[in-house]
Amino acid sequence: MQERQDFYRNLSEEYDLMVDWPSRLSRELPFLTGVLQKQAGKKVIDAACGTGNHGLALAELGWEVTGTDASPEMVAIASTRAERWPNLKFYQLRLGELARQFGEEKFDALLCLGNSLPHVLERLQLEQTIGDFALVLKSGGVAVVQLLNYQRIFSEAERFLAPVSRKTQEGERLFLRFYDFLPENYLDFNLVVLRQQGGTWQQQVETTRLRGWLARELLPVFRSQGFTRIELYGDYQGKPYQELKAKDLIIVAYKVDGEEMTK
Numbered sequence: 001m002q003e004r005q006d007f008y009r010n011l012s013e014e015y016d017l018m019v020d021w022p023s024r025l026s027r028e029l030p031f032l033t034g035v036l037q038k039q040a041g042k043k044v045i046d047a048a049c050g051t052g053n054h055g056l057a058l059a060e061l062g063w064e065v066t067g068t069d070a071s072p073e074m075v076a077i078a079s080t081r082a083e084r085w086p087n088l089k090f091y092q093l094r095l096g097e098l099a100r101q102f103g104e105e106k107f108d109a110l111l112c113l114g115n116s117l118p119h120v121l122e123r124l125q126l127e128q129t130i131g132d133f134a135l136v137l138k139s140g141g142v143a144v145v146q147l148l149n150y151q152r153i154f155s156e157a158e159r160f161l162a163p164v165s166r167k168t169q170e171g172e173r174l175f176l177r178f179y180d181f182l183p184e185n186y187l188d189f190n191l192v193v194l195r196q197q198g199g200t201w202q203q204q205v206e207t208t209r210l211r212g213w214l215a216r217e218l219l220p221v222f223r224s225q226g227f228t229r230i231e232l233y234g235d236y237q238g239k240p241y242q243e244l245k246a247k248d249l250i251i252v253a254y255k256v257d258g259e260e261m262t263k
Contacts (some may be wrong), residue, residue, distance in 0.1 A: 052078025134257030
């Protein structure tokens with residue numbers, strides 16, 4: 001079992017091949033921009049940004065985007081995309097390290113997408129991560145956090161995700177993803193990459209540990225860190241969250257500072 005950073009280091013070159021980014025962005029951006037447009041400012045931080053596709057799309061639409069990720073390989077790929085966009089920059093930072101890097105600089109909105117929060121494995125670490133989100137947001141700022149709906153996944157014992165097939169010049173690529181369920185809502189996320197080269201197939205197997213955080217565990221943590229108005233959605237179409245039916249758990253949480261809460 002690997003650390004998250006090692007897991008994505010080993011997959012960085014093919015990560016974008018595995019994801020159908022045009023389809024994904026067309027599905028997710030209307031929801032995200034709908035939230036962001038309600039904010040007074042245009043400064044967005046994308047935590048656990050991967051190869052920077054959301055940041056690039058938002059920069060093209062006029063937002064000032066800062067992306068962060070723990071993987072230096074992912075950040076290097078993202079940074080090549082930022083070269084012609086002065087309103088887009090990337091840093092290598094883990095979740096929980098944002099305020100230390102940016103100090104007094106504050107953002108209007110924070111994104112943490114792509115099921116990234118389950119890489120935070122322990123309750124104390126979760127509190128520190130959500131607290132760090134709050135520290136880099138302006139008063140009234142919004143955090144949009146997406147993860148899979150593990151309440152449904154655990155209830156249905158949904159172990160296998162849909163396989164992904166891609167054609168390349170070298171041959172076909174198959175991405176097979178599945179979970180090993182562990183006690184206390186931990187999971188091992190396994191990814192098998194099959195590469196066709198000539199008449200043969202080669203395989204690569206990668207595994208990383210996740211924590212399947214549930215809505216009832218996350219909401220008290222967000223509230224304790226100053227997010228007093230919280231909305232839950234079950235997908236990027238904006239459907240209300242239903243714990244046994246929704247595909248996603250999308251948390252839209254607004255920060256209100258203590259002194260403002262007393263007004």
